[in-house]
Amino acid sequence: MNRSEALQYFLDTAFVAFDQFSHDLRSRRSIIQLFAQSEVPGLERTKAGSRLPVCSYLGSALAEEAIPSTLRNLIEHFKAIEPLLEWRLKSNPAPSASSNFPDGHANAMILGPGGLEDRNDLWLGVTLMAPHVRYPDHDHLPEETYLVLSHGEFKQADTDWFSPGIGGSFYNPPGIKHAMRSLDRPLFAFWALLVDQTHY
Numbered sequence: 233m234n235r236s237e238a239l240q241y242f243l244d245t246a247f248v249a250f251d252q253f254s255h256d257l258r259s260r261r262s263i264i265q266l267f268a269q270s271e272v273p274g275l276e277r278t279k280a281g282s283r284l285p286v287c288s289y290l291g292s293a294l295a296e297e298a299i300p301s302t303l304r305n306l307i308e309h310f311k312a313i314e315p316l317l318e319w320r321l322k323s324n325p326a327p328s329a330s331s332n333f334p335d336g337h338a339n340a341m342i343l344g345p346g347g348l349e350d351r352n353d354l355w356l357g358v359t360l361m362a363p364h365v366r367y368p369d370h371d372h373l374p375e376e377t378y379l380v381l382s383h384g385e386f387k388q389a390d391t392d393w394f395s396p397g398i399g400g401s402f403y404n405p406p407g408i409k410h411a412m413r414s415l416d417r418p419l420f421a422f423w424a425l426l427v428d429q430t431h432y
Contacts, residue, residue: 235273239348242309243270246356249306250379250401250424259377259403262426266354269426274349281317284338286362290314293360293382293420298398303381310358316348317341319360322368328411329368336365344425355425359412366413374425376404384419387411 247267254260294307317340325333337359341347344355355374361367361384369387378386380400385393388402388410396402404410412419 235276235349236278238309238312239276239342242306242313242342243267243356245306245309246422249303250377250422252302253379253399253401254377254403255401256377256403258375258405259401262375262377262403263424266356266424266426269354270343270356274343274351276349277316277347279316281315281340282319284319284321286336286338286360287319289362289418290360290420293418296382296398296417296420299381300399303399307381313342313348314340317358318346320346326368326370328366330364330366330413332362332365333368336362337367352427354427356422358420358422361412361414361419363414363416363418365419367411369409369411371407371409372425373406374427375406376423376425378402378404379422379424380420381422382414382420383417384412384414384421387413 250263254263319338319340322339339357339359341355341357343349343351344357345352378401380396381398385395387393388408
């Protein structure tokens with residue numbers, strides 16, 4: 233099974249970026265395993281994707297001047313595959329979401345269920361949020377590593393909100409409650425989940 237050059241270039245640069253900016257040893261172990269599994273291509277969707285109204289913020293999010301030059305290559309390769317992505321809303325958000333959450337956010341799966349490659353062994357995707365939007369508290373069994381390309385704040389369990397900064401990365405252990413919120417600018421972040429197939 234062949235993989236398009238655009239997707240392969242994106243995955244190659246995404247691995248380099250996650251590997252470079254992930255400092256937690258658990259993140260690094262997870263990322264190495266996830267991208268090793270991704271070397272076996274899944275069934276790739278080739279039809280045009282679809283956008284949601286909040287995607288109007290995508291241009292400004294990706295043009296953030298403070299994004300390190302080492303991540304510009306990742307952004308350019310993401311732009312090449314973005315037209316094929318299906319941007320979706322999170323269904324049944326928890327009450328902790330802000331009132332503007334339904335129209336103020338979008339998620340896109342790159343690898344994973346309903347993604348550009350539809351597969352169940354790993355999830356690699358992206359979240360975009362308009363300014364002043366709070367994502368609901370949520371949790372999931374797969375461990376997760378974030379790579380953040382914007383300003384914004386994140387929360388884990390009952391800890392205080394923290395800001396990883398542009399180019400920041402952090403690790404969510406399996407089952408931990410977590411959330412995020414945008415500030416005065418759009419929030420844009422990649423996330424990578426290593427799925428334990430015994431639970432799915």
